[in-house]
Amino acid sequence: MQRSVKLYALSTCPHCKCTKQFLSDCGVKFDCTDVDKVPKEDVAAIFEEVKRLTSRCSFPTIVIGDKVIVGNREDQIREALGL
Amino acid sequence: MMEVEQLYEILRKVQEPKGYFFNKDKEKVFELLAGLLANKERYGYMCCPCRLAANDREHDKDIICPCTYREPDVEEYGSCYCNLYVSQAWNEERIPHEYVPERRPDDRFIF
Numbered sequence: 640m641q642r643s644v645k646l647y648a649l650s651t652c653p654h655c656k657c658t659k660q661f662l663s664d665c666g667v668k669f670d671c672t673d674v675d676k677v678p679k680e681d682v683a684a685i686f687e688e689v690k691r692l693t694s695r696c697s698f699p700t701i702v703i704g705d706k707v708i709v710g711n712r713e714d715q716i717r718e719a720l721g722l
Numbered sequence: 723m724m725e726v727e728q729l730y731e732i733l734r735k736v737q738e739p740k741g742y743f744f745n746k747d748k749e750k751v752f753e754l755l756a757g758l759l760a761n762k763e764r765y766g767y768m769c770c771p772c773r774l775a776a777n778d779r780e781h782d783k784d785i786i787c788p789c790t791y792r793e794p795d796v797e798e799y800g801s802c803y804c805n806l807y808v809s810q811a812w813n814e815e816r817i818p819h820e821y822v823p824e825r826r827p828d829d830r831f832i833f
Contacts, residue, residue: 651757651771653750654804674774686774686833696774696831697824710821 642704642720644669647689650676654711655699661713665722674698726755742788742796742807754806758787772804773826776833784830791825 644662648655650673662669674685689700692707701708703719730751734744744751757771769775770785784790792802799822800812811817 649772649774651760652804653753653757654772656753679777682774683833686831690828690831695824695828698772698774710823712821 643702644720645702646671647685647698647700647702648673649698652698658699658701658711658716661711661716665717665720667720724759726752726759729755729759737788737807741809742792743810743813745801745805745808746813747805751806754804770804773824774831774833776831781832785826789826795822795825 644667646655646658646662646669648659648671655673659669659671672685674682674689677685686696689698690696692702693700693709695709697709699709699711701716701719703716706719708715708719730744733755737743754771758768761767761769761771761775765775765777765779765782767779767782768787769782770787770789773785773789775782775785779786788807789802792807795802796807796809796812799820800817801808801819801822803822803824805822809817812819
């Protein structure tokens with residue numbers, strides 16, 4: 640079974656775009672939130688979640704199973720996906 | 723609304739004499755500049771396209787492009803956080819293209 644993959648991204652960020660493309664190219668299904676596009680009242684909760692996961696606020700943040708990767712680091716993403 | 727090409731030329735003329743060059747990957751640069759223009763449209767200022775804006779100019783002033791962190795990042799890594807502005811050595815691949823970690827202090831992010 641595929642590990643659940645959650646991506647926190649920004650719609651204006653090319654690094655995030657590369658991660659989306661990379662996951663798609665790998666045939667990985669993922670749940671993506673463009674944090675800059677969510678309603679203002681929901682941003683704080685998502686921000687707190689990203690901060691809890693990474694202790695930072697940096698995008699893209701990718702959650703693969705129990706692994707958390709900050710940045711478009713394809714080798715780390717590949718490893719976490721078991722590819 | 724200003725076009726990406728116009729913004730590219732305006733910024734290039736100002737920034738190159740200061741030693742900050744656009745990444746030679748023009749496609750990526752144009753994406754970043756389009757992000758800056760999108761942020762200008764929705765926030766009223768050209769906030770960094772790779773960071774979450776608070777939609778408050780005063781609060782975001784350190785991440786209005788070029789951000790406060792560009793100078794130390796280009797100094798240390800040869801590139802800013804977004805890989806928009808780089809050094810000549812970075813473009814000529816005389817230094818490694820490392821991941822540039824977020825330098826903005828955590829407590830500057832408030833939502």
